[in-house]
Amino acid sequence: MPHFLSVRDVPDLPQFLAEARAVKQTPFAWSHLGRHKTLGLIFMNPSLRTRLSTQRAAQNLGLNCMVLNTDKDSWKMATGEGVVMNGDAAEHIKDAVAVMGQYCEILGVRSFPMLVNREEDYAENTLHDFVRYAGVPIVSLESATRHPLQSAADLITIEQYKTKPRPKVVLTWAPHPRALPQAVPNSFAEWMLAAGLDLTIAHPEGYELDTQFTAGATLTHDQDAAFRGADFIYAKNWSSYHDEYGHILSRDKNWMITPAKMQLTNNAKFMHCLPVRRNVVVADAVLDGPNSIIIPQAANRVVAAQVVLKRLLEQI
Amino acid sequence: MPHFLSVRDVPDLPQFLAEARAVKQTPFAWSHLGRHKTLGLIFMNPSLRTRLSTQRAAQNLGLNCMVLNTDKDSWKMATGEGVVMNGDAAEHIKDAVAVMGQYCEILGVRSFPMLVNREEDYAENTLHDFVRYAGVPIVSLESATRHPLQSAADLITIEQYKTKPRPKVVLTWAPHPRALPQAVPNSFAEWMLAAGLDLTIAHPEGYELDTQFTAGATLTHDQDAAFRGADFIYAKNWSSYHDEYGHILSRDKNWMITPAKMQLTNNAKFMHCLPVRRNVVVADAVLDGPNSIIIPQAANRVVAAQVVLKRLLEQI
């Protein structure tokens, strides 16, 4: 059964990017594919871009869409084997997922890490329960450790704006008042590297990501050095992966992206997955400046979701 | 005006079941029926299966669908005649329902009992207010005392799996940590009996249901005796109807459905409306065993809803 959980589900990235260009040019050319089919979107956490862009992608494909917010529309779910359900949870996820798989041809699910126990988060139990029990293709709408629809849109955006075959792409940590998941940087790194781009990751000491995602990238604690010669700056906060998992190790304001820092680059385009904390992660002048491509990047979320859904529809 | 509130709205059960078979074989054969029409689904309580299966049934019929969660999307409603609305409620249900009837060709509504005052719950005031004020056909998505879409799916499932003309069907009470409505067992009993099946109801002393639903069934307090020779075991918890209305009278773990109990039966299929508390109501080994038909039963919720909506669309 085909799924879309990580870049490993796209072994043919050049073909994927070619399809993205085609979808962008003629978004309604595949509107017959979704006929009489339904996509179920399960949100265990709030969502704006993913929620709306995936619905729009489905509409472009003629695919019906149903949205379920499990924290509000239904009830708490139990997980794990053999549990005696005499507590809060009214339903086991294995039953709920199996049922939803009966009502939909494709399911999308968003779940988040708790940022308390690294092994639990990185086991991706919720996502894997969907894969195990649904009986239909699963699309990750962001999971505990990856956000592949975001990364696909990021790659499509870089392909659209790059002016050389192998641009220098810099993923830089930036400060944030809350402890955030590593899903976006993990996923961004593995997509950039799978696409063969020149990736540098800059972050303060202690913020090293899991090497399963970053092997092949240049790692540095010197943000300025990283920015020199960069063609794309991708800013994102994340919390600690190795020591004190899920904690904030630094609030260093010197890591905020400013016009002065962007001056160090090769006239780099600025990217962020959004939502972004203005003047904390990045200065207004960068976000609103001529090199900011955050809005076309967000627009490409529809393109990415549409290529993914189109491919799954073509296989079922 | 046609409605779907109970088995009394289906005087032709054999024809209903024939239509269910047809809908199952060619789900999109009536996709013209819903053209230019809209179904409004009003949820006063959480819902997963009913919410998604009814939307899917509507989509199969080409029927537009709008969902309103009255506890979150709108506001508290007043009920009853002559009330001076100077409290919390911003709108009277008679006005809200009359307006929704202007926007939709069919309305579905889910309401629950309070389990405090039996007469109030069994008066079904909310459901009847929808019937009285909407001016369009009403579909019960579960009300205080009945869950007819569930029961219709249950009957369709039994017809699908039965191996003799008149199987022995056992509805058995099972323990649960919360006080639950009688809607599912009430409704199940009246549908089984209307279909002429051999129904036995087993429960601890004090859990007798209203005889308006159960007249014609064999009643027993001996679960083991009930299970002997059974072709279908349907497990469900409910709270007390007669004395101490809405209360839990027993938490007896001996009533949990186990493989040993299923051994007493005639190789019976196991059914539950879901959500189910695993290892409280029924053991994992039964739910996940080869005789469990809970997932096809849940899948038949789409079929039941589609036949109901199809019939209403054919009459309006």
Next chain:
Amino acid sequence: MPHFLSVRDVPDLPQFLAEARAVKQTPFAWSHLGRHKTLGLIFMNPSLRTRLSTQRAAQNLGLNCMVLNTDKDSWKMATGEGVVMNGDAAEHIKDAVAVMGQYCEILGVRSFPMLVNREEDYAENTLHDFVRYAGVPIVSLESATRHPLQSAADLITIEQYKTKPRPKVVLTWAPHPRALPQAVPNSFAEWMLAAGLDLTIAHPEGYELDTQFTAGATLTHDQDAAFRGADFIYAKNWSSYHDEYGHILSRDKNWMITPAKMQLTNNAKFMHCLPVRRNVVVADAVLDGPNSIIIPQAANRVVAAQVVLKRLLEQI
């Protein structure tokens, strides 16, 4: 770029009303207009009529619809220039709106006043941020100071029920337990006056509205005098605009609309935008009497929204 924010966006009211009659007669005659297009509806506050009637209008036009409840489905938004976002707000409205404009051909937004600072409320910052940042046509689904889709439906209703070319229309304040916005009366006044109707506004002393909306109307503190000879009575509570902005200045029950008061009129039709507090704002006997047109008035919300969306679709 065309928008629908106030009556100023409808310079051709007679033509608008002609289109409303056409939409009412053949609601599906423009169902090709919305093909391959999506309307995004953003609710920052609860809504029943606006939510459902706008969705239905979109469906009649073949227009896809996505609903986002920003208070539940996404997160708190920052506003204003130069803000350092180290507090609760996870995203700036300028970014969220720009992104939503990438996913939808038209956006509708509902926002409410805080009723604390008049200048802030009347600056309509949220609505204007949508206009400024979306890059697509904006439809007001009620803003801090106006409710133009309601007023459009009100005008359509008066045109439908009037028996003389220039009826006497009375907007009367009525008591209410909560402090309410001035949006509905402001908007009603400017639409009635723009349409050239004979408008009288009756309210207790101190409840004067902003004259930008009411210039041209007859103002009085004598409700009985206002009612004499009236062809339409439009009841609505609002809070103080001038002194003690946003406060309740009167709870005088003598301003409740009763059958005796309706006797003073020229057999006037009774109107209210709903939701209405029964027996506080208006007596049951008026709401449920033969001259009440509150339900056809609510039904015309679909017609008004459909004309507005149809016009925007014809221009994009």
